[in-house]
Amino acid sequence: MSDFFKSSSSSSSPSDMTAKKEAVMNGVRSEIALASAQELINKTNEKCFAKCIAKPGTSLSSSEETCLSRCLERYLETFNIISKTYSTRLSREREQRQPNQI
Numbered sequence: 142m143s144d145f146f147k148s149s150s151s152s153s154s155p156s157d158m159t160a161k162k163e164a165v166m167n168g169v170r171s172e173i174a175l176a177s178a179q180e181l182i183n184k185t186n187e188k189c190f191a192k193c194i195a196k197p198g199t200s201l202s203s204s205e206e207t208c209l210s211r212c213l214e215r216y217l218e219t220f221n222i223i224s225k226t227y228s229t230r231l232s233r234e235r236e237q238r239q240p241n242q243i
Contacts, residue, residue: 185216 193208194201201209 181216181220185213189213189216 189209189212193205193212195205
């Protein structure tokens with residue numbers, strides 16, 4: 142990692158630096174995606190637990206299990222819809238910018 146932060150030497154071509162930059166950016170994107178997924182799981186657990194579990198005990202009643210299942214399904218369905226919509230929007234914006242960059 143320390144090689145990445147060194148100033149450009151004569152042995153590093155622009156394509157090498159671009160590849161290194163892209164590798165770092167991909168790593169950052171992966172970390173952000175992981176953090177987002179963990180946050181979604183934590184929020185879902187908190188919200189669904191508060192909504193569905195009236196009296197915590199050693200086991201769940203069938204109504205609590207059903208409530209938790211439906212709650213989780215709604216959160217994941219909503220997350221998937223938002224993710225797809227966001228990805229589509231980003232793709233459209235990239236396509237609109239590309240002709241301007243040529």
